[in-house]
Amino acid sequence: MSLRLEEIAQEAGVSRSTVSRVLNKEPHVSARARERVLAVTQPLNFHPNATARSLAAGRTRNIGLVIPVAVSSLFTDPYFPLLIQGITSACNTHDYSVMLWLADVEQERQIISKITHSGMVDGVIVASALMDDPMVQVLLEDHIPFVQVGRHPTDERVSYVDVDNYNSAKEVVGYLLRLGYRRVATIAGPHNMIAGHDRRRGYQDALRARGMIPDPALIAEGDFLEDGGFVAMQQLLARARQPGANGLPDAVFVASDMMATGALRALRDAGIRVPGDMAVVGYDDMPFAARTEPPLTTVRQPIHRAGAVAAETLFELIENPNTPPRRIILPTELVIRASTGPGV
Amino acid sequence: MSLRLEEIAQEAGVSRSTVSRVLNKEPHVSARARERVLAVTQPLNFHPNATARSLAAGRTRNIGLVIPVAVSSLFTDPYFPLLIQGITSACNTHDYSVMLWLADVEQERQIISKITHSGMVDGVIVASALMDDPMVQVLLEDHIPFVQVGRHPTDERVSYVDVDNYNSAKEVVGYLLRLGYRRVATIAGPHNMIAGHDRRRGYQDALRARGMIPDPALIAEGDFLEDGGFVAMQQLLARARQPGANGLPDAVFVASDMMATGALRALRDAGIRVPGDMAVVGYDDMPFAARTEPPLTTVRQPIHRAGAVAAETLFELIENPNTPPRRIILPTELVIRASTGPGV
């Protein structure tokens, strides 16, 4: 169907090897040969067959992006589009392509083993793995270069890029405390996801740092999505109405902006004013966080950049197989808006 | 690194050809040979090298998903994640993989020609092409099987899946008219995107069908995103305040739910009540449409399904090269919620 190196070689009056060398930008080619080859190759917009090239070279220049099962429902979260944009943008500039797998419950195992055993990709990015995701072990055992978006809690062979969820959460809760809020609740992310876990710990330790004891009644858990935040806030409100309860929280740290919008909606429904009756903080600084009612104080994390850095780190691991595991923490930033008010 | 067919063959006591046949589920293999092969292949979780297989077979079982430049900013729209989920899900069940390209301004040409000339994929899905996207011509000329999500306005060689944007828009505007609204405005999508174009025409013809003449002052254009809807609504309001204007619209058909949330925000800011002062209609029925304030009357379109159908159509085109162009229209549904009120 398409032209082959052979045809180009004939046309240019050189050997197939030389054409290959020119196309791969290898150094030891005479200027003359190079010109001749490019003279026929450029106007034709010729690209060598990627499959044959992969087979011969032993590398595909493809990376896999795997978004595991339990979080694929999270795909309605603007987090993933941003991450994907970052990844594809790095791939474009480094001449890699990305294969996308949204791993489905029953299919996950099967997909992973296909990926790892069939040589479709040179490496893998795992987005938001669960804390106990077995996929990571498979990748490790099979020596597939991979980087995880989100740190691995225990295994230090895992390369990752993440933000400092623990300290950033601690910081923003500290900010609430300094504003004078005293019953600070949290709507945490899933405890089996590392970001959920770390932000929750940050919340707890911020309280402890002030000599306060985290009250389980002030901790609800959501799934990082809007509805989850809505339901979790309703739980918090219901608990506050129980006999013997200590009344409404005066502030809440919500572990994602999506959940925060759900929480705001629950508060609106309940006639509770923000920040007058309750301060609200989110996490992510999604584009919409500046436009919620009221605008959301939140923690900005560089999602697009995390994607790009993850990809670039993966390229490094692929191209230098002896690179030790890379653990990269990207900076966050506290963004103060109206939802936390002036304090009490 | 990995095992090859050769090793499996030796272990199973058959030839490499036979192993290949078993793995490819070809019919003419004796039960005995099949068993022997599977006996060694299954426990090992063996997968033949995808690259070698592609090269030998002349097909990759990969499809490309290309989201062109001008819409890649739209990637913050939940539309794309839903579409992608539909596509990957069909790919999983049909044993295809998807390669993802978000084509960037300068890179688009380059990416397309790499895709079409290097044989990385057997076909391509083009999501939301601009009406004059040159990529389509390239795909056509190079005889690459492809299907577009969104119809092509003129070229009947293009296979696509779409919804009936024109009639569904006409229908929902007709609904507003039957409710008694008389100054019905629209916030249209970009005129260079087919969906924006068609929904706008549907709006205009619904008015004409009632003997009304579309008033340019009642037509604003947005980019399908939240901010675009916000700005467009502000324009509409500003025009209504001009000297000689005929006052506020009493209803507005917004061409996407995202823009509708922006429009609602602009109305809230301006102290205009929905639906009391102005009825608002969206398009898409995104998950959040049921939770806006007030909940949004909208047109439900099956985005996830469109992705799956686009993929399946592409598989058909790939596997039966003589298939004539397929033009598939998926059904929409009018979803009535509070934002249009009981009528006047």
Next chain:
DNA sequence: CTGAAAGCGCTTACAG
């Protein structure tokens, strides 16, 4: 610097 040739790991007529 350059070319002839082996080889990447499969699939698939072809012959039996």
Next chain:
DNA sequence: CTGAAAGCGCTTACAG
């Protein structure tokens, strides 16, 4: 039904 062998279109030592 099965195997030996050619061939897919490249890359890359190897020799010169």
